[in-house]
Amino acid sequence: MTAPHQAPLLRRMSLAAAAPVSAALLALVFSSIILIISGSNPLTAWGDMLSYGSRLETIVDALNRATPLYLSGIAGAIAFRMNLFNIGVEGQYILAAFMGAYVGGQINLPAPLHVATIMLTAMIVGALWAALAGLLKVTRGVDVVIATIMLNFLAISGLVAFMLPRLQEESDSLTTATKAIPSSGQMPNLNGVVELVTREIIRGRELTGMFAVAIAVGIIYHLFVNRTRLGYDLRASGINPEAARASGVPPKRMIMLSMALSGAVAGLVGMPEILSDSHKYDDAFIQKLGFAGIAVALLGRLSPWGIAAAALLFGFLDASGVILDANDQASREVVVIMQGVILLAAVIAYQVVTRYRARQEAADATAALLNEAEATS
Amino acid sequence: MTATMEKTTAAPSGLLNTWRNLRTPVRWMLYAFFAIFVLTIVQGLPFDDTERLTAGATASAMLRRAVPIMLAGLGGLVSERAGVVNIGLDGMMVLGTWFGAYGALEFGPWGGIVLGLIGGAIGGLIHAVATVSFGVDHIISGVAINIVSLPVARYLSDQIFTGYTGGSISQSPSVDATSKFSIPLLAGGFGGPDLLAEINDWDIPVLSNIADFSHGLFADVTWFTGLAYALVPAITWMLWRTRFGLRLRSCGEHPTAADSLGIDVYFYKYAAVMMSGGLAGVGGAYIAIEQSNIYKEGQVVGRGFIGLATVIFGNWRPAGTALGAALFGYIDALKLIDIEGSAIHAFLLVIVLCLSGVVVWAVTRKSKVDAVLAGVMATAFLTWYVLSDSIPSPFVKVAPYVIVLLVLVFASQRLRMPKADGLPWRKGDH
Numbered sequence: 001m002t003a004p005h006q007a008p009l010l011r012r013m014s015l016a017a018a019a020p021v022s023a024a025l026l027a028l029v030f031s032s033i034i035l036i037i038s039g040s041n042p043l044t045a046w047g048d049m050l051s052y053g054s055r056l057e058t059i060v061d062a063l064n065r066a067t068p069l070y071l072s073g074i075a076g077a078i079a080f081r082m083n084l085f086n087i088g089v090e091g092q093y094i095l096a097a098f099m100g101a102y103v104g105g106q107i108n109l110p111a112p113l114h115v116a117t118i119m120l121t122a123m124i125v126g127a128l129w130a131a132l133a134g135l136l137k138v139t140r141g142v143d144v145v146i147a148t149i150m151l152n153f154l155a156i157s158g159l160v161a162f163m164l165p166r167l168q169e170e171s172d173s174l175t176t177a178t179k180a181i182p183s184s185g186q187m188p189n190l191n192g193v194v195e196l197v198t199r200e201i202i203r204g205r206e207l208t209g210m211f212a213v214a215i216a217v218g219i220i221y222h223l224f225v226n227r228t229r230l231g232y233d234l235r236a237s238g239i240n241p242e243a244a245r246a247s248g249v250p251p252k253r254m255i256m257l258s259m260a261l262s263g264a265v266a267g268l269v270g271m272p273e274i275l276s277d278s279h280k281y282d283d284a285f286i287q288k289l290g291f292a293g294i295a296v297a298l299l300g301r302l303s304p305w306g307i308a309a310a311a312l313l314f315g316f317l318d319a320s321g322v323i324l325d326a327n328d329q330a331s332r333e334v335v336v337i338m339q340g341v342i343l344l345a346a347v348i349a350y351q352v353v354t355r356y357r358a359r360q361e362a363a364d365a366t367a368a369l370l371n372e373a374e375a376t377s
Numbered sequence: 378m379t380a381t382m383e384k385t386t387a388a389p390s391g392l393l394n395t396w397r398n399l400r401t402p403v404r405w406m407l408y409a410f411f412a413i414f415v416l417t418i419v420q421g422l423p424f425d426d427t428e429r430l431t432a433g434a435t436a437s438a439m440l441r442r443a444v445p446i447m448l449a450g451l452g453g454l455v456s457e458r459a460g461v462v463n464i465g466l467d468g469m470m471v472l473g474t475w476f477g478a479y480g481a482l483e484f485g486p487w488g489g490i491v492l493g494l495i496g497g498a499i500g501g502l503i504h505a506v507a508t509v510s511f512g513v514d515h516i517i518s519g520v521a522i523n524i525v526s527l528p529v530a531r532y533l534s535d536q537i538f539t540g541y542t543g544g545s546i547s548q549s550p551s552v553d554a555t556s557k558f559s560i561p562l563l564a565g566g567f568g569g570p571d572l573l574a575e576i577n578d579w580d581i582p583v584l585s586n587i588a589d590f591s592h593g594l595f596a597d598v599t600w601f602t603g604l605a606y607a608l609v610p611a612i613t614w615m616l617w618r619t620r621f622g623l624r625l626r627s628c629g630e631h632p633t634a635a636d637s638l639g640i641d642v643y644f645y646k647y648a649a650v651m652m653s654g655g656l657a658g659v660g661g662a663y664i665a666i667e668q669s670n671i672y673k674e675g676q677v678v679g680r681g682f683i684g685l686a687t688v689i690f691g692n693w694r695p696a697g698t699a700l701g702a703a704l705f706g707y708i709d710a711l712k713l714i715d716i717e718g719s720a721i722h723a724f725l726l727v728i729v730l731c732l733s734g735v736v737v738w739a740v741t742r743k744s745k746v747d748a749v750l751a752g753v754m755a756t757a758f759l760t761w762y763v764l765s766d767s768i769p770s771p772f773v774k775v776a777p778y779v780i781v782l783l784v785l786v787f788a789s790q791r792l793r794m795p796k797a798d799g800l801p802w803r804k805g806d807h
Contacts, residue, residue, distance in 0.1 A: 038536055085516050087464075141789040142782070145464070145516065146689055149682045150778045150785075158775035294520050331546070333532040340525030344503070347521065348511045355512075 019353045023346035031338040038331075045324060045334075053320030056198055060205040061322075066315030067214045068269050068286075072293020073300060073307040074221050075265035079130075079144075080302055081225065082238040082258040088133055088148025089266040090290025091155035096126035096263075097270025098160045098178070101281035102167055104274070105179030114185035115275060119213075122267035122274075129155060130263025131256060138252040144259075152290075164281070177282030187275035208276035210268070217265060222304040234258055269293065295343045301350065314339055405696070410587060415730065417586045420723045429720035431586040433577075435710050436593025441668065442713075443699075443706025444605045445470070445677075448660030449684025450691070450698040451612055452497075452653040457688060458616060459649030460629035461508055462799040464519030467681025468526030469500035469654045473661020475530040478672030479537065481552035481665070489552065489666045490601065490659060497658015498651045500526065505650040509643055512801040523681075531674060538672070549672035552665070555601040564595035571596075601667050605659070606699075613695045625649055629795035632802040642802065657681060686781045692792050705777040712773055721773050725762040728780070729755050735787055747787060754783070 032042035052058055072089055079086035100122035109117060133151055136142040169179040187209035191201050201207070225231040234254055237244040241251040269289050274281065296314060300306030321335030396404070413431055420430040429435055449466045456463040463469075473493040480492025500522055507518035531546060538544030543551065558567075565571030573595065576588035616622035627635040628645045636642050660680070665672045683705055690704075691697025711721050732755035739747035785792075 034532065038532075087516075087520075136782070136786065140786045142785045143689065143789070146686055146785065147782065150686065150782045153679065153682075153778045154775050154782075158771050158778075161771035161774070162769055291520065291524060295524055298517050298520070331532065331535050333528040333535065336528035337525060337532060340521060340528065343524065344507060344518070344521045347513045347517050348507055351511045351513050 015353055015357055019349035020346060023342050023349045026345040026349075027338050027342040030341045031334050034334055034337060038334075048323050049320040052323040053316055056201060057203050057205045058319050059316075060194070060201055060207050061319035062312065062315040063211055064206075064208050064272065064315075065318045066311040067208055067211050067272050068289050069292055069296050069314055070214045070308060070311035071210075071217060071265060071271075072269045072289050073296035073311055074217055074304070075126075075262050075269065076290075076294045076297040077300075077302040077307060078221070078265060079258055079262040080297060081235055082254060084134075084137075084238075084255060084258060084262075085145045086130060086133070086148055086259065086262050086266075087145055087294070088130060088151050088290070089262070089269065089293055090288070091148070091152035092126040092129045092263045092266035093269035093290055094285065094287065095129055095155040095160060096122040096267035097274050097285065098164065098281045099125040100267070100271070101181065101274045101279075102163075102178045104181040104185045105169070105280065107185075108182060109184060111184045114182075115187055118181070118185055118275065119268065119271060122271060123264040124267070126267025127260040127264040130266065131260040134256045134259030137259075138255050156287075164283075175282050175284065177280045179280065181274070181279040185275070186279055187271075189276065206276065208272045210272040210276060213268065213271070217268065218304045218308060221265075225304075230257075266290070295339070299343055299346050313342075413587050413590055414583050415727065417583050419726045419730070420720065421582075422723070422726070427715075427719045427723060428586075429711065429715050430723055431590045432714065433589045433593030433596075435707070435714050435720075436590045437597065438593075438710035438713050439703060439706040440594055440598065440606075441602060441706070442709040443702040444602055445660040445664050445668070445680050446683050446687060446705050447699050447702035448605055448608070448663065449657045449681045450687035450702050451608060451684075451695060452656030452660070453685045453688040454691075454693060454695060454698050455612065455616070455625075455656065456501075456650050456653035457693060457798050458629045458795055459625050459646050460632060460795055460797045460800065460802065461505070461646055461650050461653075462515040462519070463501075463504060463650060463653050463657075464516055464682075464685060465500060465504050465522030465526075466519075466653070466657045466684050467677060467679060468519075468523035469497040469504075469657035470661035470664070470677045470681045470684075471526040471530050472496040472500050473658030474665040474672050474676055475533055475661075476658065477662025478549040478552055478665040479533075480662070482541070482549060486553055486555045486601065486666050490604075490662050493658045493662025493665075494655045495658070497661060498655040500658070501651040501654020502647075504654065505647045508801065509646045509650065512803055514801065515799050527674075534672070534674070547674040549665075551671045554667045554670060555599045557597045557599050558603070559597055560595035564592055599667055601663060605663065608656075609695050609699045616695070626795070629797055632797055636804060642804065646802075657684070660684070683777070686778075689792060689794075690781055690784055692788075693794055701781070704780060708773070708777050708780075712770075719767065721768050721776075722762070722766060724776075725758055725768070729758045729762060732758065732783075751787065 028046075032046075035042040035045055053062070072093065075089050075092075076086060100118045103121045104114065104118040107114065107117065129151065130148075133142075133144055133147040136147045137144050164178070165176050167178060168176045189206035190209055190211055191205075191207055194207055195201060223231075225235065233244065233249045234257070236247075237249050237251050237254040238258075241254075244254070245251050270285070273286055278285075292314065296310040297307055299310035299313075300308070317335045317339055321332045324334060325332045399407075416430040420427050449470055452469070453463055453466055473496050476496025477489040477493030479489070481489030484492075504518050504522055507513040507521075508515050534544070534549070535546045538549045539546060541550045543549075559565055561567045562570060563573050565574065571592075573588045573592035577585050577592060579585055614622075616626060624635065624640050625645045625648070627638075627640060628642050628649070632642045635645075661677060664676055664680070669676060684702070687698045687701030687705070690701035691699070708721075708724070711724065715721050732751045735751040736748050736755060739745075739751060
């Protein structure tokens with residue numbers, strides 16, 4: 001993509017950085033104001049967050065938090081690339097995690113196979129549930145946003161709520177949960193890998209093995225979208241389905257495919273919790289990751305690196321924000337508000353920069369044309 | 378105008394013509410009577426033998442349960458009519474619950490309604506700034522607002538409600554609802570006669586059921602509830618009978634054309650989105666003030682999203698949206714009233730009947746796929762109805778979502794949304 005009249009490198013780079021940086025600054029200012037209103041000193045609060053956040057254990061927390069956010073972001077991005085707003089990652093990952101945990105508790109296989117079976121089950125369930133929305137779209141013309149919202153309710157309040165008490169392990173425990181996955185179906189942590197370069201990780205923190213899976217998914221996403229024929233077709237169909245159809249890309253098949261792929265990745269979102277943390281699905285299973293993933297995907301502009309940066313930022317804010325509650329300075333809510341403000345400010349800033357860039361390019365082109373005209377005359 | 382056109386083209390059937398010439402409210406009333414007639418038959422069958430489908434208690438619970446969804450739906454409708462999709466309704470409702478409870482606590486229930494309106498409208502303003510002024514994708518901005526609203530409400534509670542006795546970071550002290558009234562003559566309001574209760578006592582099949590159900594709708598209604606339902610005709614009137622409404626809708630159909638006629642598109646879009654947020658906020662306030670008498674974290678539980686679904690269910694029209702909300706409210710009410718679960722079971726047969734209706738309709742239109750699809754589904758529901766005697770509660774809970782999906786499956790191609798709905802628009806770009 002080299003335009004004939006390209007702006008100098010420095011200006012392009014500063015323009016690219018302008019949006020995220022100004023969004024972060026705006027969020028910082030806004031949340032500082034909130035902190036001041038609530039009677040605490042923002043400087044000490046940020047200082048506390050930084051010093052607590054730079055501890056190895058907090059960084060592990062942040063990475064653990066960022067892992068499902070990243071997967072959820074990628075899941076959303078695959079559909080968004082096709083202009084399909086898959087709001088249903090929420091329902092897809094919860095249904096998938098439930099089925100994965102249930103299957104994992106029932107079977108007994110050698111270690112790598114057991115883990116793989118659980119992950120595969122979850123991915124298939126997620127893909128099927130998402131493909132259902134795709135099917136409604138291509139066969140009946142049902143709007144994807146509304147269909148996935150309905151399917152979210154159906155999955156969480158309907159299917160999972162119905163099956164959980166019926167498939168739960170008979171025991172005297174007070175919570176309803178699926179049978180715990182035996183140790184062969186648990187994913188090893190990555191503490192050993194991290195400790196190669198750092199000191200020993202203490203306080204019982206474990207870096208989830210899904211972190212490595214998330215990195216792999218990111219790389220595959222990058223290669224798929226940017227380096228394969230199918231990924232190109234997908235993007236083309238998303239930008240202009242009619243034009244893509246004219247060049248032999250069937251839009252309906254593309255819709256089904258991107259929904260299924262999106263759902264398959266969504267199936268992995270609950271895996272850190274299932275494979276590395278609680279090893280079962282229970283009433284307290286983590287929710288809202290689907291919506292957070294949408295935020296991360298949009299903040300990262302659907303690029304694998306951008307989503308990674310956004311997921312790490314949100315993960316870091318979540319992990320280090322804990323200190324605000326502990327120090328009784330301000331409440332943790334400030335951090336979540338901050339995430340929301342970053343998101344809103346960033347999408348607005350992206351838009352402003354895009355418009356500015358378009359205007360600049362138009363002006364540059366006009367100037368260049370005028371120069372040429374003068375030179376020839 | 379459409380009426381005269383239909384008269385010339387319609388089949389010369391006298392009855393059909395009479396039906397078409399009836400005034401809309403009268404037609405809707407006859408539809409409702411017919412619906413209650415069907416419900417009365419269905420619930421009387423030996424499979425279930427209940428009276429809850431048409432009970433007054435069901436009706437009054439439905440009336441209350443439907444309000445927040447309906448207000449959110451009307452909010453979504455106004456916004457989409459001006460071309461802005463508002464998926465942030467849910468977040469604006471959350472703001473409405475907090476501000477509503479706070480207002481009710483400080484200034485009484487009516488103060489709560491006003492503050493809820495303002496709280497939601499602030500959410501709408503943010504959405505308008507992002508989508509209208511900056512051209513951000515409507516879904517993105519809405520999702521962001523949903524994400525921000527929860528911690529904002531929690532933060533505000535931490536700042537303010539913790540200072541009250543009985544308040545905490547996740548809830549407010551209890552608040553009072555608005556006072557109640559009954560419709561005079563029909564339901565014994567203002568010391569007058571109570572005709573509907575009288576007719577109910579006669580025990581005439583169907584007629585007494587209609588009276589019982591209507592009595593539930595007209596007796597002991599709070600003023601806030603009454604106000605909410607008055608908004609349906611008010612918004613219809615505003616959108617289709619005023620200059621303001623015509624211009625607002627033109628911004629949703631063809632903003633560039635509207636702009637070329639000198640209409641300030643930005644102004645109308647801002648107005649619509651803020652109104653939308655305000656309506657959602659009032660819906661939130663209703664949840665806090667009337668339904669729970671308290672603000673509690675997470676009490677909206679996705680009603681904003683449901684409201685959005687009712688907009689599409691109702692084909693972007695206020696009455697249809699209200700009907701969709703009533704459907705959600707009705708099933709919600711059955712869940713509350715129907716302890717042994719037989720009424721909900723009987724409702725399965727209603728679904729079967731509706732699907733059979735779709736089969737007939739599809740056959741007359743010679744659309745084979747629709748007919749087969751609806752036929753298969755009707756058979757499946759009928760089998761379920763015959764083979765079971767109650768429905769597990771999670772399935773009851775999601776029944777409205779299934780129904781909305783079914784409606785979309787059969788009607789999506791016939792729905793017509795505003796032409797420029799969801800598209801960012803910028804003056805001078807087109």
